[in-house]
Amino acid sequence: MKKLINDPADVVPEALAGIEAAHPDLRVDHANKVVYRADAPRSGKVGLVSGGGSGHEPMHGGFVGLGMLDAACAGEVFTSPVPDQVLAATRLVDGGAGVLHVVKNYTGDVMNFEMAAELAEAETGARVVSVVTDDDVAVQDSTWTAGRRGVGVTVLLEKIAGAAAEQGRSLDEVADVARRVNAGGRSMGLALTSCTVPAVGHPTFELGEGEMELGVGIHGEPGRERVPLAPARDIAAMLVEPVLSDLPFDRGDRVLCFLNGLGGTPLIELYVLYNEVHRILTGSGLDVARSLVGSYMTSLDMAGTSVTLLRVDDELLSLWDAPVRTPALRWGV
Amino acid sequence: MKKLINDPADVVPEALAGIEAAHPDLRVDHANKVVYRADAPRSGKVGLVSGGGSGHEPMHGGFVGLGMLDAACAGEVFTSPVPDQVLAATRLVDGGAGVLHVVKNYTGDVMNFEMAAELAEAETGARVVSVVTDDDVAVQDSTWTAGRRGVGVTVLLEKIAGAAAEQGRSLDEVADVARRVNAGGRSMGLALTSCTVPAVGHPTFELGEGEMELGVGIHGEPGRERVPLAPARDIAAMLVEPVLSDLPFDRGDRVLCFLNGLGGTPLIELYVLYNEVHRILTGSGLDVARSLVGSYMTSLDMAGTSVTLLRVDDELLSLWDAPVRTPALRWGV
Amino acid sequence: MEQVSADDLLAWIREFARLVAENRDALTELDAAIGDGDHGANMHRGTTAVLAAVDGAAPAAPGALVKKVGTTLVSTVGGASGPLYGTFFLRLGTALGDAATASPADVAAALRAGVEGVVARGRAEAGDKTMVDALLPAVTACEEALAAGRTWAEALAAAAEAAAAGRDATTPMVARKGRASYLGERSAGHPDPGATSAALLLAAAAGTLAGGSR
Amino acid sequence: MEQVSADDLLAWIREFARLVAENRDALTELDAAIGDGDHGANMHRGTTAVLAAVDGAAPAAPGALVKKVGTTLVSTVGGASGPLYGTFFLRLGTALGDAATASPADVAAALRAGVEGVVARGRAEAGDKTMVDALLPAVTACEEALAAGRTWAEALAAAAEAAAAGRDATTPMVARKGRASYLGERSAGHPDPGATSAALLLAAAAGTLAGGSR
Numbered sequence A, B: 001m002k003k004l005i006n007d008p009a010d011v012v013p014e015a016l017a018g019i020e021a022a023h024p025d026l027r028v029d030h031a032n033k034v035v036y037r038a039d040a041p042r043s044g045k046v047g048l049v050s051g052g053g054s055g056h057e058p059m060h061g062g063f064v065g066l067g068m069l070d071a072a073c074a075g076e077v078f079t080s081p082v083p084d085q086v087l088a089a090t091r092l093v094d095g096g097a098g099v100l101h102v103v104k105n106y107t108g109d110v111m112n113f114e115m116a117a118e119l120a121e122a123e124t125g126a127r128v129v130s131v132v133t134d135d136d137v138a139v140q141d142s143t144w145t146a147g148r149r150g151v152g153v154t155v156l157l158e159k160i161a162g163a164a165a166e167q168g169r170s171l172d173e174v175a176d177v178a179r180r181v182n183a184g185g186r187s188m189g190l191a192l193t194s195c196t197v198p199a200v201g202h203p204t205f206e207l208g209e210g211e212m213e214l215g216v217g218i219h220g221e222p223g224r225e226r227v228p229l230a231p232a233r234d235i236a237a238m239l240v241e242p243v244l245s246d247l248p249f250d251r252g253d254r255v256l257c258f259l260n261g262l263g264g265t266p267l268i269e270l271y272v273l274y275n276e277v278h279r280i281l282t283g284s285g286l287d288v289a290r291s292l293v294g295s296y297m298t299s300l301d302m303a304g305t306s307v308t309l310l311r312v313d314d315e316l317l318s319l320w321d322a323p324v325r326t327p328a329l330r331w332g333v
Numbered sequence C, D: 001m002e003q004v005s006a007d008d009l010l011a012w013i014r015e016f017a018r019l020v021a022e023n024r025d026a027l028t029e030l031d032a033a034i035g036d037g038d039h040g041a042n043m044h045r046g047t048t049a050v051l052a053a054v055d056g057a058a059p060a061a062p063g064a065l066v067k068k069v070g071t072t073l074v075s076t077v078g079g080a081s082g083p084l085y086g087t088f089f090l091r092l093g094t095a096l097g098d099a100a101t102a103s104p105a106d107v108a109a110a111l112r113a114g115v116e117g118v119v120a121r122g123r124a125e126a127g128d129k130t131m132v133d134a135l136l137p138a139v140t141a142c143e144e145a146l147a148a149g150r151t152w153a154e155a156l157a158a159a160a161e162a163a164a165a166g167r168d169a170t171t172p173m174v175a176r177k178g179r180a181s182y183l184g185e186r187s188a189g190h191p192d193p194g195a196t197s198a199a200l201l202l203a204a205a206a207g208t209l210a211g212g213s214r
């Protein structure tokens, strides 16, 4: 294992110290591993809290700042944060207008945030609403399973709901926007290589030189199927088609297309792939109103990608375009 | 070789098509492989042109936009662009106030830009001034060699000189700012793994599981020495110390610290390393006025990093902070 | 019948921690096959914290001791198993109340409350291939043995056996909860990691709760 | 003495292109050892473009033909070798002027002008471990052979031999120009890729410019 780290056990606290050193707008509660806005809590503003396992940087700490999250809880690598962390974050950002928890749909995340919300309401009286993202079409959704995983839509949701909160909307309104984003978004991912968890020291799974894992999860969970290595144009089709048919997206829909790198993927490859993805989308009669290309939700050093499509309307677009100032997404301010 | 590409021969044109599709503010001259601002040429504004081999994305195409470059020429992977490309870019952005060429110090880049400048002056009468970056302390500088390589300072220079040009300064003034940036900046890099050039299909060099290449170049050029794998705190020292002693930087200096990932480096590792780098810098009495952490000048899929330090004053800082709107750097607008 | 003291419960917790440490890598391997390969690390982090929390400063009453275990697990494990094991011990502690000792029947009832807490928190049913498949039959076996007039030690042994059988029964199951459910049919053929750690919990109980370690 | 025609020059260019294609991987390997591993690809891209450019539409005059080769190389090769080989042919073409044919002495003088162009562009001196170390002795050998009254074919053979010897002489050198200079002392022990391709250029000349291919 070759990584720019010290002791694998210290990766998360040390990365948080690095974030704090690099971004004067942010603060870190080191005991609770919470990254939060230096100006939190903002009186009268709905607080946005998210979090999850570490190893997905810049998600979520890199999305803390004006117009996006107020705080992010960093769990161990690929392990959801514990309720204490979420409770601490909730306290830090509660400005009296309530707090929205943005939770990716993994059993552990859902339960830990749930316990935190119960504790917060009991201990501080803060009103907490949770929105769970579950956009990964690689996983079958049914009432008999844990349901689809939350992946790329989480990034878009945090930006858009963050803008709504920044505008001073109420907790219910912000939660409503967040739920609309989750309902209108779908994702699908693919791995060229495994990631290596620092504490484990070897790759999570083995993938032959000529193989790819289609539908992989962001923690290295196995995907839908193992398929032969393919050119970018075929990969684009493998990712986009299940996404398009799931919602489904229809001709004339306006969409935001988010092409994500998983941590070990060079940008030049993402652009080669985006060229193919964009071609399929426009060829399907979709209007690609906005795009986001880069590594925003990673899986440590995994080489691979995911495509997220979000159906947008004027309101969601204007919230997307609204000012944001975080380490990873920044515009308009 | 596992990459999200089609035919290796098509990587550069297809990545450019992807950039064009993803960024409505940009245009691409596909024949000449030039990315340029949709609003170029801007009358009365000095045009900024850079370029180099591909494989370093987002450098340079991702730095085209308001407040930074007006055009970027994309050569073959790791091969400087040819004069025709630079000439085409120069023509596209010449708004009558002259054009600044930002050239990284590699024999090929210097000669191709030089020929382009000669052609531009002869054929269009445009006034061209070139600034060559040579900040890599891994390479010994002497009048008997090709001199130090241009690396991370190039990114900072393009941002700062771009801001100066956007303010309407003259060609000589912009060139002067650019030269000050180059004079005040130093860099040092390190590879944990080799990169793989698409057309070659196998890693450029072999590095054992327990080895790192210290002082590596951004094209996989061998470095100063091969050293045993080390923890982040030692790596930080190996990178920062030669940089500090070269300029040299002195106690009390205000600096911009740019910690760069080489393409296959996850952000969480960069933050772990930044924590160490920042500690050394402040421990050395430097005032870290600004920081930039991310993968801005890459070497395809290479895992590794580089540290760039730039001595700044009020003027350079205010140019750094000035609005910029490019795919890779964006703030204040 | 004898009473279960806080010392018995402490012995149980320590033995569980020991078994988790011993089986840490095995649990991780199981989780790597159908989950994300951290169950051993998660549980070990939790039981290590529990040992630190009770060391020297263990609450004197059974209920308070077990609640302390629960809050510590909730605060340190994370993932799916943290809230689930945490809730198990929290409910157990609530059921044991403030009494200085508990009868075997009290403990059996508390275990039932604990398992119900796990089900309420995780919404898994029997057959979903989770820790519930080890915990539920264990508690039922314990209750049935006591109802049939067997000794407390026998009841605990029956519970441990039922947990182990429940763990083994998860092997052919297709997961419908937790990360393993993403695998669909491919989750069959592997024992569930959480059911495996739950079997360790009951094995630890059998060796300690009837005074075995004193 | 015989005259050198545009056809002779065309045969030279074609033969050079053939040798580059044949040695593409070898040149790349040499560059991988002390540079960035693209010299074979760069030169092959250039000579392929040259063949396409002159195919059917080759200028009739030697000077124009050679200039066309130069502009094509400049426009397609990139890297260090593009401007250098491009400049070589551009200066060669300028020196040959508009005449329909050229004497051996004219060609020798033009080669000298070409090499001077390379030196002016790249600022390398003899001993810097670059293509100059093959080109310079080759031109000198050619001039000396002609001055000594040897035939044109003999002069070209001497040039090719000197180029090959110059290439071999680069092996022990420590590079002071181009990418290989970053290696410092470690660049010694490998032949220079550009000197190797330059030796191919002269070998091609020896086989064609004295009418060998007609």
Ligand SMILES: Nc1ncnc2c1ncn2[C@@H]1O[C@H](COP(=O)(O)OP(=O)(O)O)[C@@H](O)[C@H]1O
Binding pocket: A080, A107, A108, A109, C031, C035, C036, C037, C038, C039, C040, C042, C043, C078, C079, C080, C081, C082, C084, C118, C121, C122, C123, C124, C129, C130, C131, C132, C177, C178, C179, C192, C193, C194, C195
């Ligand atoms: N909804 C649930 N109800 C009960 N147990 C569950 C549930 N989801 C997961 N589990 C248990 O948790 C175990 C996995 O725990 P662990 O690996 O520590 O957490 P994570 O899955 O978050 O990585 C599974 O093997 C299973 O027994």
Ligand SMILES: Nc1ncnc2c1ncn2[C@@H]1O[C@H](COP(=O)(O)OP(=O)(O)O)[C@@H](O)[C@H]1O
Binding pocket: B080, B107, B108, B109, D031, D035, D036, D037, D038, D039, D040, D042, D043, D078, D079, D080, D081, D082, D084, D118, D121, D122, D123, D124, D129, D130, D131, D132, D177, D178, D179, D192, D193, D194, D195
């Ligand atoms: N300044 C120079 N003068 C003359 N020849 C040079 C100079 N720099 C490099 N070369 C030649 O160019 C060759 C490398 O060419 P090539 O690999 O195509 O370009 P690059 O180094 O840009 O990748 C070297 O082997 C050397 O012979």
Ligand SMILES: [Mg+2]
Binding pocket: A078, A079, A080, A108, C036, C038, C079, C080
């Ligand atoms: Mg986990």
Ligand SMILES: [Mg+2]
Binding pocket: B078, B079, B080, B108, D036, D038, D079, D080
């Ligand atoms: Mg090159």
Ligand SMILES: [Mg+2]
Binding pocket: C031, C035, C036, C037, C038, C039, C079
């Ligand atoms: Mg797990």
Ligand SMILES: [Mg+2]
Binding pocket: D031, D035, D036, D037, D038, D039, D079
């Ligand atoms: Mg080369």
